[in-house]
Amino acid sequence: MPTALDHAFVRSAARAADRTAVPLAAVPDEEPAGVTHRVLARRVKTLVAAYRSPDSALHGSGQAVAAALTHLRALRAAQTGTGLFAGGDNVQSPPDSAFTVNDVCDAYVLAAAAGPELREVAAALAEIACAASESLLTGGVHTPNHRWELSAALARVHRSFPDDRLLDRVGQWLAEGVDIDAEGLYSERSAVYASHVSNPSLLLLADVLGRADLRDAVERNLTATLDLIRPDGTVETLHSRRQDQKHPFPLAPYLAHYRLLAIRTGRGDLSRAAHLAAADGIDDANLLAETLLTPDLCRELPTPEPELLPRDRYFTTARLASHASATALGVVYGGSDVPEHRRIRSGLACNPTFLRLFAGEAVLDAVRLSRGFFDLGPFRAADTQRLADNRYRLTETQSAAYYQPLPADRRRDDAAYRLEDEGRFSAALSFADRPRDEVSQTTRVDVELRDDGADLRIDISGPQVPWSLELTFRAGGVVDGAAPIGDTRWCLTAAPMTYRAGDDEIRVEATVEAGKPLAGPDRGDVLRYDPGQDHTVVGGTDATAGNRVYLGGHGPQTLTVALRTRRTAPAS
Secondary structure: OOOOEOHHHHHHHHHHHHHHHHHHHHOOOOOOOOOOHHHHHHHHHHHHHHHHOOOOOOOOOHHHHHHHHHHHHHHHHOEOOOOOEOOOOOOOOHHHHHHHHHHHHHHHHHHHOOOHHHHHHHHHHHHHHHHHHHHHHHOOOOOOOHHHHHHHHHHHHHHHOOOHHHHHHHHHHHOOOOOEOOOOOEOOOOHHHHHHHHHHHHHHHHHHHOOHHHHHHHHHHHHHHHOOEOOOOEEOOOOOOOHHHHOOEEOHHHHHHHHHHHHHHOOHHHHHHHHHHOOOOOOOOOHHHHHHHOHHHHEOOOOOOOOOOOEEEEEOOOOEEEEEOOOOEEEEEOOOOHHHHOOOOOOOOOOOOOEEEEEOOEEEEEEEEEEOOOOOOOOOOOEEEEEEOOEEEEEEEEEEEEEOOOOHHHOOOOOOOOEEEOOOOEEEOOHHHOOEEEEEEEEEEEEEEEOOEEEEEEEEOOOOOEEEEEEEEOOOOEEEOOEEOOOOEEEOOOOOEEEEEOOEEEEEEEEEEEOOOOOOOOOOOOOOOOOOHHHHOOOOOOOOOOEEEEEEEEOOEEEEEEEEEEEOOOOO
16 A cells, blocks of 8 residues: 655755756746756756646746756757767766766656646757767766666666667666675765765666666665764765765765665665655755656655664675764774775775764764885775674785895896886886895784774884874864864873863773883874875875874884763763
């Protein structure tokens, strides 16, 4: 028996659309300037949805129609002779154009069903979609998620303008298999691309092609994401291989997918996530169109299932662990791609943060460890072991070499030796032909996640080198007990310190088990974060921002760091 309609949700979606559409309709003949083709298409889709929706202030508005036509003329002008769209860093990009065509096709479905008032809009949309279809049919991609965005565009064009060649091409892409692992993470491990590309594309393909397995893949990803939702309403991105690995990402873009799957499956845990995604209100102008295209979205959600605490999760492929209690959420990460690939690269997981801790308003956003070892950059675990429940060991061994003279049979009279990369730097030295003297350093970090925080045991072996542990607390709180060293930076020595935000706090205490005493606040040369030469050689950095507390010294060293949370009113 279908559930009742959720009128409050639909009205909220309409208000979100109106915040974009109403100002556009107020000046319907104003030519859009400096707007990308993707924004133009999304605006047209929003204007058509507002025209169609009885809950919109623009329902049946002739000005909405006029504004849509103005934007469609600009969109058609941005379309090149290939049918692909100009603009952006990716030249003549089939996948970038697919994003636009997906919105064009959805707008066409809404306009074609509206009657004569939108006949001109529907005709313009059809012209744009059909002009792009040949290039989308033969075009290629350069990231994993592009396959599904491009396939969704081909399926949408076929839905309105049937062409079996388009479906055959979709079949070729899908025959590669969906890049989702057994734990529900896509290969890019990105919240941005899961929520904006892979999930919506696979849901569309599931509906058009009648492929329940594609819908099941999305459900698996949404299930995995349940354990990545943080107390501040964001999704964990430390393990991502894309741009979002450096930034918090909100749960809100997942709203439509959690809502749809909760309604279709009856799952209360997905319903809880849908409520969380809408907790701060609905601000997605695209959502109104989705309610018209997928009426199931408009139905009432099943009863939310409460979150059970404490809760643990370990993602073996991403090497990401979390422990949530009523007092704190701790996250441990040891899944960087950098130790294997020995480089910082777009498409690799590079974030050196290995611990986060949430305690209400008090948030420890990042714990990172620098070592002054051949400028190879901060600690990124190459190996992660799960020792026991909530106990993990992160290990990295770094190596560099000094090179001996070339053997006699490898010498050249012209001294023109090969320019080679030896893993740390490049030079015309024919490194592969030379004997080498290895220098190595091993760092091991044992982490125990607790209901009230975390315990660290850090062991730095090898040659004597400086090291620095950086704890970055989210701005807005007060540091007490550490010595200020300028520019929102503090030094922690033997005495404990506390970070307070509102009524919540995180207490930090460090103890040296072996090695020299900790550095004092006068040691600015040690108490700093070093991003490593891959960043500094081009004047860049991946440093954090916030209230940064340092402790450091010279290794070899073994120390423990106790992190304890206290909340006046723990979450229920």
